[in-house]
Amino acid sequence: MVLDKFGSGIKDVFKRVMGLGVVDKEAVEAILRDLQRTMIQSDVDVKLVFEMTKSIKEKVLKETPKGMTLKEFFIKTLYDEIVGLLGREKGKLELKNQRILLVGLFGSGKTTTCGKLALWFKKRGLSVALVACDTHRAAAQEQLRQLGKQLDVHVYDEGKKPEDIAKNAAQKAKEGVVIFDSAGRDALDGELAKELKKMGEVIKPDEVFLVIPADIGQAARKQAEEFNKLVGITGVIITKMDGTARGGGSLAATRVSGSNVRMIGVGEKVDDFEEYDPQRFVSRLIGYGDLQGLLEKAKDAGAEETAKKMMEGKFTMNEFFEQLNSLQKMGSLSKVMDMIPGMSGGGMMKKLPPNFLDVQEGKMKKWKHIINSMTKSERDDPELIKQNRITRIAKGSGTQPSDVKELLKSYEQIKKMLKMTGSAKAFKRGPLAKLAKQFGMGAMG
Ligand SMILES: Nc1nc2c(ncn2[C@@H]2O[C@H](COP(=O)(O)OP(=O)(O)O)[C@@H](O)[C@H]2O)c(=O)[nH]1
Numbered sequence: 175m176v177l178d179k180f181g182s183g184i185k186d187v188f189k190r191v192m193g194l195g196v197v198d199k200e201a202v203e204a205i206l207r208d209l210q211r212t213m214i215q216s217d218v219d220v221k222l223v224f225e226m227t228k229s230i231k232e233k234v235l236k237e238t239p240k241g242m243t244l245k246e247f248f249i250k251t252l253y254d255e256i257v258g259l260l261g262r263e264k265g266k267l268e269l270k271n272q273r274i275l276l277v278g279l280f281g282s283g284k285t286t287t288c289g290k291l292a293l294w295f296k297k298r299g300l301s302v303a304l305v306a307c308d309t310h311r312a313a314a315q316e317q318l319r320q321l322g323k324q325l326d327v328h329v330y331d332e333g334k335k336p337e338d339i340a341k342n343a344a345q346k347a348k349e350g351v352v353i354f355d356s357a358g359r360d361a362l363d364g365e366l367a368k369e370l371k372k373m374g375e376v377i378k379p380d381e382v383f384l385v386i387p388a389d390i391g392q393a394a395r396k397q398a399e400e401f402n403k404l405v406g407i408t409g410v411i412i413t414k415m416d417g418t419a420r421g422g423g424s425l426a427a428t429r430v431s432g433s434n435v436r437m438i439g440v441g442e443k444v445d446d447f448e449e450y451d452p453q454r455f456v457s458r459l460i461g462y463g464d465l466q467g468l469l470e471k472a473k474d475a476g477a478e479e480t481a482k483k484m485m486e487g488k489f490t491m492n493e494f495f496e497q498l499n500s501l502q503k504m505g506s507l508s509k510v511m512d513m514i515p516g517m518s519g520g521g522m523m524k525k526l527p528p529n530f531l532d533v534q535e536g537k538m539k540k541w542k543h544i545i546n547s548m549t550k551s552e553r554d555d556p557e558l559i560k561q562n563r564i565t566r567i568a569k570g571s572g573t574q575p576s577d578v579k580e581l582l583k584s585y586e587q588i589k590k591m592l593k594m595t596g597s598a599k600a601f602k603r604g605p606l607a608k609l610a611k612q613f614g615m616g617a618m619g
Pocket residue numbers: 278279280281282283284285286287358385413414415416417438439440441442446
């Protein structure tokens with residue numbers, strides 16, 4: 175498992191929550207203190223840590239969604255927030271021919287990562303070449319040539335200056351994935367910036383990856399920001415994740431810098447290399463099964479609440495729209511319908527004519543504009559909307575008053591239909607049948 179110490183610290187936090195019978199306010203606070211300690215030990219910026227735990231506390235202690243216990247909600251919120259801290263986006267390498275330039279300070283792992291990248295693409299069927307542009311250190315080019323030999327990948331090294339070597343290679347290697355190694359320095363000084371800029375001009379790279387060792391922790395933020403400002407980077411590769419407790423700090427700091435972590439190095443060998451996926455990482459710590467169950471439950475809790483509200487005829491224009499929108503995606507409205515006694519949502523969905531979704535799409539767009547032009551109080555209580563408001567809303571949304579009226583009518587009909595507590599008849603003769611007609615669906619069932 176990667177991220178040994180950071181990962182096991184977080185895992186312990188989850189274990190502790192799972193082990194509690196009932197979670198109350200005191201337990202939440204105690205566990206959040208544990209989480210703070212773990213994060214700070216991993217060199218996550220203290221301000222970030224406190225912001226995160228504050229946000230978790232506020233969410234969790236405010237209101238627990240119906241159908242979930244505080245414990246479940248707490249675990250789910252922990253999961254969401256930790257994933258958010260580590261970077262929501264999954265790191266990825268595009269599998270295509272491209273030019274990649276690796277930049278970074280001395281000893282960060284650039285040359286090693288060149289080899290890892292070469293193997294990654296080669297294993298996936300692309301042709302690969304390496305370019306040895308580190309003329310700064312005597313043995314640097316030889317190190318890359320050795321890697322090339324080991325991986326059976328061609329290494330370009332003709333030329334004196336880094337930009338000449340890069341230029342020669344760029345002319346010869348027309349296709350495939352071409353990976354350019356570069357020289358580091360102790361710091362990103364003017365000389366290094368100039369050298370990398372010149373290389374960038376002749377290479378015109380598709381990707382410029384900054385290589386950062388995990389053990390610098392939260393200093394990764396400053397480094398990523400500086401390199402981005404002076405050289406321009408498209409992503410970060412964090413190396414040496416295997417040997418440090420500060421991995422969490424470097425991941426969180428990179429996220430704050432605005433860069434994405436694309437890959438992580440987890441050892442010295444050429445195949446110690448992984449795509450970075452914060453969701454998968456945190457899921458593994460909790461246990462995939464546990465998490466899947468919780469996420470499902472959280473979704474259900476939301477749907478159940480909406481269903482209840484809708485059946486009582488209490489729902490806002492926004493909720494109405496959301497439900498219709500998910501109907502389009504064959505999503506949660508069918509679930510909502512399923513929960514209404516006597517309405518077999520699944521059956522109804524199957525009876526929809528195949529062009530139903532097409533017909534609706536244009537209308538949904540229009541309705542969205544209309545709803546956006548309403549005030550909050552109008553959205554919460556559409557009954558407020560009478561003639562002069564209709565004119566205003568139509569103007570504001572670039573639609574006709576008849577469009578606004580149609581939306582209001584549909585809202586009213588759904589509301590009425592749902593109030594007539596669930597009889598399947600509603601679908602055949604009731605308001606929903608009328609609504610169906612409006613959508614151009616004709617009679618249903
Ligand atoms: N444990 C570990 N060591 C690494 C990793 N990546 C690179 N190294 C080591 O870090 C040292 C410097 O790597 P090198 O690629 O030469 O760095 P460069 O100066 O940026 O080119 C070498 O001893 C590598 O074996 C990694 O992911 N894990």
